[in-house]
Amino acid sequence: MGDYHVHLHPHGPYTGKGPPPGQYPIDHIEAYFETARANGADEIGFTEHLYRCVESRPVLGRWWEADPRKDLREFTNSYVRSERVLSLERYVQAVVDAKDRGLPVKLGLEVDFFPDTVDAVVEFLAPYPFDFLIASTHWLGAWGIDLAEQEHEFDRRGHLRSYEEYFAMETRLAASGHFDVLAHADVVKKRGVKLDDTPTDMYEELAVAAARGGTAVEVSTAGLFQPACEMYPARPLLERFYNHDVPITLASDAHVPQNCARDLSKAIELARSVGYTQRIEFTGRKGTLVPL
Template identity: 30%
Template structure:
């Protein structure tokens, strides 16, 4: 079973191609399921399009859903098109987001922490000059938000759970036990995490999360899934087979995809 649950398109302002471009490319690559999961609007903002180069406008939300549902029907004989969304997690506004999602037939929602201390996790230079204790505090705040996202009851998948290393690879070396605590909570809440292959496009290289995190995830019975986080059609399914092989080596025997918010486990 070949699938990719994390893809974007032109609405977010930093990806290329239409949704249909991604569906057609997935068919060409032989995928069985293609999940469309563009960045959520900033629902808490009074502005329609708070950050045009980061996410879709609020006014685009329903048209996005309708387009995916149309393509789901149009290509039903060739591929399963899944309606998803990569949702920002803001604990103070989670009910606003939840109220929006519950109105529509999503197959899954990916919960991703993109902001810590009101700064984007990929902001270059945010680590400059921080002392060791400040680095530890920042890393622990990041994982505290991930823990809260796991407990929110809104998400089926947690996105790129060590992505803060994207432009600061030394993030992985900051010593704290917070990742272990986080994985334990994710396992208890029974939420899946994705293996996201877009880390290769950042300074850190590799995947999110790193192998050592995946090994501990297995220990805590955390379910896993796959997402390329593709921002161009050609990257759909990127390194799917390599991830599949590595998960087997670590000791996983199955992984998940989602239909109508029901988790379906399939053999690796």
């Protein structure tokens, strides 16, 4: 099996553990494989965050500036400035070099979806030799929906409205057809904020959009270790993806070697329980279905 959502640097200030941001020594990459193999994975798809790369500044722009909320704008401006410490060029070269050494790796990237800049982003990324692109919705305007520092916005905005805004954006992402996989499709629940009733209409619209856009979805164990305490996507949402023949990948969303391929057996169990018997692998942006 493969882990198709793995980062090579954690978020936050550098603590001295692991290589400094933007450096990718081969022993660091190999450390991910040691854990992956121990957890039963035989392939890793690395997916660094585009917004964290300095090269993304001109193409993504300052997406938060159009938000009317000054407090959210100021926080996000500071947050992005502190996080944007990686190099896309170095990252791509490191993974390509790992491939050349015979390591079973795929070159991916996690791209945040902003409708106003998505066409420019797609054009910017086209020359790179990516095997696959995953895409996500982390921001609604200047609101970072999965950040603990901005969790209070759920109560200010209202839980239902927050979900409606998130799924509207995620559905646009899925329908765009620009990306290969939806990352943590219901990450809006990460901070533990859930609706009393299952948002079946939102789930259905997202699944239909993914099917029409030719976009797969990852089954990610990352949510098990967050306040949400469940996988992404929730079972009712995954059932709808299955009903619309949306293929799946497996993902840990690891940001450190020791979490690579963590509990992917649970992701397989969930996927099989709703009917999946295959997953999709990517090479050069082309997908191939393989047994789950």
